[in-house]
Amino acid sequence: MTIQFNDETFRGDYSFRNSPWAIKRFPFPFHEDSYMYSVNMEQHRGGPAGSVFEKRFDVDEHYVSEMRDRALVLAEDPLRCQSLPHMTLAGWDLLELIMVSKSEDYPDLFELHRDGDRWRWVNKPLGIDDTFTFMDETTLPYGPLEYITRQTQGDFAVLDQRDDNLWMDAGMVTTQADWSLDFDIGMNFFEWHAPVPLAHEMGIFKRALKFLMNVQQGAPARRLNWTMTVNPLLDTSPENYHKWGIQKTELTAENIGAKQHLRVELQTFYRLPRSNALVFPIRCYLIAFQDIVTVPKWGRRLHRVIRDLPEELATYKGFIANRPLMIDYLSRYDDGLPTSPGVWADLETEPPLQK
Amino acid sequence: MSRIQFPKSIASRPVYGILAPRPGKAHLMIADAEGAEALLDLAAQDAGLMARAHILYIPRATGEAYTERLRALNPAQLYVGPSFDAALPRLRRVLSDAHMGLQVYLAGTEGLMGRAAAEVAAAGIPYGAVQTEHRGSLARRMQCVHCKGITEDVTTDPFVCSHCGLNLFVRDHYSRRLAAFQGVCIDAEDPGNIPEPVELYK
Numbered sequence: 001m002t003i004q005f006n007d008e009t010f011r012g013d014y015s016f017r018n019s020p021w022a023i024k025r026f027p028f029p030f031h032e033d034s035y036m037y038s039v040n041m042e043q044h045r046g047g048p049a050g051s052v053f054e055k056r057f058d059v060d061e062h063y064v065s066e067m068r069d070r071a072l073v074l075a076e077d078p079l080r081c082q083s084l085p086h087m088t089l090a091g092w093d094l095l096e097l098i099m100v101s102k103s104e105d106y107p108d109l110f111e112l113h114r115d116g117d118r119w120r121w122v123n124k125p126l127g128i129d130d131t132f133t134f135m136d137e138t139t140l141p142y143g144p145l146e147y148i149t150r151q152t153q154g155d156f157a158v159l160d161q162r163d164d165n166l167w168m169d170a171g172m173v174t175t176q177a178d179w180s181l182d183f184d185i186g187m188n189f190f191e192w193h194a195p196v197p198l199a200h201e202m203g204i205f206k207r208a209l210k211f212l213m214n215v216q217q218g219a220p221a222r223r224l225n226w227t228m229t230v231n232p233l234l235d236t237s238p239e240n241y242h243k244w245g246i247q248k249t250e251l252t253a254e255n256i257g258a259k260q261h262l263r264v265e266l267q268t269f270y271r272l273p274r275s276n277a278l279v280f281p282i283r284c285y286l287i288a289f290q291d292i293v294t295v296p297k298w299g300r301r302l303h304r305v306i307r308d309l310p311e312e313l314a315t316y317k318g319f320i321a322n323r324p325l326m327i328d329y330l331s332r333y334d335d336g337l338p339t340s341p342g343v344w345a346d347l348e349t350e351p352p353l354q355k
Numbered sequence: 356m357s358r359i360q361f362p363k364s365i366a367s368r369p370v371y372g373i374l375a376p377r378p379g380k381a382h383l384m385i386a387d388a389e390g391a392e393a394l395l396d397l398a399a400q401d402a403g404l405m406a407r408a409h410i411l412y413i414p415r416a417t418g419e420a421y422t423e424r425l426r427a428l429n430p431a432q433l434y435v436g437p438s439f440d441a442a443l444p445r446l447r448r449v450l451s452d453a454h455m456g457l458q459v460y461l462a463g464t465e466g467l468m469g470r471a472a473a474e475v476a477a478a479g480i481p482y483g484a485v486q487t488e489h490r491g492s493l494a495r496r497m498q499c500v501h502c503k504g505i506t507e508d509v510t511t512d513p514f515v516c517s518h519c520g521l522n523l524f525v526r527d528h529y530s531r532r533l534a535a536f537q538g539v540c541i542d543a544e545d546p547g548n549i550p551e552p553v554e555l556y557k
Contacts, residue, residue, distance in 0.1 A: 183528070183530050185532065186530070190367075191366055193366070195365060195526070195528050200365075241540055242540035
């Protein structure tokens with residue numbers, strides 16, 4: 001299908017909207033009526049046609065506007081993209097992975113023509129047609145990591161593997177759930193996850209690290225993570241928290257349906273061939289509460305998950321103060337009927353709201 | 356008594372030990388203020404260490420209290436300087452000559468140990484060759500996550516960023532690269548509501 005790209009903003013007037021197509025394919029993260037941490041990894045080998053899992057790097061209607069927002073963030077704060085000196089090779093690996101994947105998965109949008117080291121990259125949605133020499137940084141306007149991730153939705157953490165650990169030694173981070181690349185760069189897997197409550201004690205990170213260190217070339221993995229964001233603000237950075245934090249207090253019973261967004265991260269994990277680094281794309285999808293509840297199963301389930309979530313998690317995810325408002329709103333879309341297992345909307349089989 | 360047992364914390368927060376003599380041809384010791392006591396204790400365990408030791412010492416508020424006692428240990432080289440920044444060119448020069456097997460001993464405040472450890476790591480010396488022992492002030496070196504400025508010697512929570520003036524709360528999240536803890540705006544969601552500063556670990 002041809003994607004109609006939205007002209008929209010993720011700041012200021014917040015004109016971001018999801019089309020009915022985007023709502024239907026939204027990666028709803030809860031496979032049952034409750035939530036707790038788990039090592040919820042699975043192979044990233046496509047998914048149902050049209051779903052966000054189908055392609056290696058999903059491109060959707062928000063692509064062009066998200067890339068414009070990224071450019072704004074970088075202009076304001078270049079520290080959002082950094083690469084320690086030994087990570088340049090991994091940047092080339094990532095550039096290759098994305099260019100090959102996108103040109104194969106979306107031939108109508110992206111083209112890659114390779115003649116030895118001489119590469120021509122055509123990105124039609126962004127109007128880019130560049131010819132460069134692979135592995136020669138002087139032939140690109142940015143380093144390879146920055147060049148390709150200015151053209152790819154989602155944040156990117158590039159992890160070096162050594163000493164039986166993963167080290168966050170490079171990244172492009174402008175759509176993050178409140179963590180700082182500039183602060184965390186150079187940390188190992190346990191250090192950058194240090195602020196997460198409960199999961200360390202549950203052994204989550206030890207098992208996740210073991211899994212990730214064994215991800216092989218050509219066998220990527222994925223998982224979903226989620227949090228809450230008031231307004232469709234992509235850049236919920238700690239750097240700018242003193243500016244956006246106040247927005248969390250602007251939620252009311254009247255505006256919550258439009259203002260409160262579920263924020264879902266599709267995290268994928270790819271082994272890179274030359275550097276043996278692991279790249280960890282973190283793709284952010286936003287959806288307004290009023291759009292989630294148009295799917296009866298999701299409305300029922302989200303109410304139960306948010307109502308029953310342990311307090312530590314609601315605090316860590318930053319919505320403990322707004323939880324009562326959320327529960328009030330969502331309870332109107334929960335009639336107590338059972339929900340079908342799994343994350344899919346099941347619009348044809350799940351009954352409409354009975355109240 | 357200048358030793359403290361830090362409460363259990365998150366995985367990025369450094370933990371410190373007690374310096375112990377290790378075999379090696381060369382020993383680099385970096386300390387500030389009461390950290391000198393840890394070096395004196397170290398020398399007491401193995402007096403032979405000092406003939407192969409290079410000490411960089413920053414007395415800070417302790418003035419002359421320890422310098423003569425350190426000199427009396429007869430280290431191969433002793434440098435007494437006014438600040439870590441002043442000592443930095445010398446430290447980098449020393450590290451540029453370092454060989455495999457160099458043993459590094461850091462003692463004193465968290466800020467001193469953190470900055471020295473970052474320099475030592477940047478020189479390619481493995482973490483395993485570096486020992487640390489906290490002595491003296493509980494002050495922390497804090498980075499403001501908003502303006503990126505570093506405020507040295509923070510002793511209260513919250514505190515005022517010495518660069519941008521925001522009121523920041525003290526996190527235990529720590530960057531070894533920056534040698535700093537993270538400070539985050541405390542009144543972002545309730546502007547002007549700033550709790551009374553409390554002394555750290557009180």
